[in-house]
Amino acid sequence: MAKPAFVMAASTAVVVSLLVVSCGIGIASAQAAGLKKGFYKKSCPQAEAIAQKVVWERTAGNRELAAKFLRMFFHDCFVRGCDASVLLDSPTNTAEKNAAPNLSLAGFEVIDEVKAELEEACPGVVSCADIVALAARDSVSFQYKKNLWEVETGRRDGTISSDQEALSNIPAPSSTFDILLINFSNKGLGLQDLVVLSGGHTIGIGHCNLFSSRIFNFTGKNNPSDVDPSINPPYAKFLQGQCSRNLQDPNDNTTVVPMDPGSSLSFDNHYFVSLKAHQGMFTSDATLLTNGRAANIVDKLQDPGVFFHSFKNSIKRMGQIGVLTGTNGQIRKKCNAVNSS
CATH class of the missing domain: 1.10.420.10 (Peroxidase, domain 2)
Incomplete structure (x- = not known):
């Protein structure tokens, strides 16, 4: 995994991070205005139940999926926000999933399975971005057989995915404290x-x-x-x-x-x-x-x-990073590809 491109002296880093987080939280709050609990209550009442059924069935046979989906959600949200850009293939450029930090991501086939069932039940309604958020919660919650946290829904899907953006935004395991603090602050997290x-x-x-x-x-x-x-x-x-x-x-x-x-x-x-x-x-x-x-x-x-x-x-705060809501973005028909115009 590549380190972020910037390195600052410790004292400067902390000052900058505190300034950034104060702005970032305001931005995140504004973006999150389109999210709410039970967003699909009328448009697709069974959406969350369908997602959980598939994820729990697959997690029962592979307990490692919990870590994989939690990591997928984190890596998605830290690049362009929680817009499912991490799921995209791209015929014209190198996508996020091909960046070094994402080469070990897994579970894409389960996301596709959830999407297929939701498209059959409610065509063009549930976003891939929400599926990633739900899969993280449901797979981690499987061992307790109850939801460990609430997932606000209403995200829409992005149309751009770049390996270079993944390299620049995903925190590296070699990161120092000040670098991590800046990286999180840039996303509106403290x-x-x-x-x-x-x-x-x-x-x-x-x-x-x-x-x-x-x-x-x-x-x-x-x-x-x-x-x-x-x-x-x-x-x-x-x-x-x-x-x-x-x-x-x-x-x-x-x-x-x-x-x-x-x-x-x-x-x-x-x-x-x-x-x-x-x-x-x-x-x-x-x-x-x-x-x-x-x-x-x-x-x-x-x-x-x-x-x-x-x-x-x-x-919950992480799930609000850079979300697309309202008429922004799209609801992808397939999670690995942008809808054709």
Whole structure:
């Protein structure tokens, strides 16, 4: 994954981020005006039930889908807003899904299945952007058999998808705290959202090549056992064992490790317990402990009740980023292609 193109001194970064977030929240609120709970109540009353049925059926057979759909939603919203641009193929340019951060995305066929059933029930009514938002909620909620958060609907689909925009906007796992804060602030999200949404790493896997520099030859002095001192030593040893292939080939992108060992299929607050024990996999995880305010939020999120309440609020805000509503955008007939005129 590519780092954002800009890097600022820490003091400047914080000042800029605070200015940006104050503007971004106003923009996000205005854009979100077209979203509401039960948007399809009259136009397609069974829309959410149909989406949940398909997603739950597929998640029952593949529990990894929860992490995949949550990541798909995040990556969609951070590029051009939550407009399903991440789903587009493009015959004329390289689309978002072909950018390095998105090459490991999966579950597109399930999105297509949901779309096909909704088109049969209510042709031209339910957007692909809303399907992505619902799939994230429904797949994560499957283990609890109840909705963990409310999804406002009413999004419309975008018509542009660019790999370069994905590279510029999706936070990198090597990002420092100040870079992450700016990246989130640019989307109208604050410090609380940054820390809370990082908790999505409680499910899913991480590719060794994205963090192997932390566990092998960290200082570049040709000492393979040289490890980032911010990592808990037993955890570093565990990661070294799992990622031993990357010692010989740092570019190997096939070796993976659960991001939250022992709890990688369970959506819970265990990520923050592990993080506090210095068992954050990526630099972007560990860096949350380098800022006092962020570290205080990490402490609070070790309470399960606080985590679930906070997560539903932050992911609702994330789902409002750059949305197209009203007459903007379109309702795609197929999620991977723009409607022909």
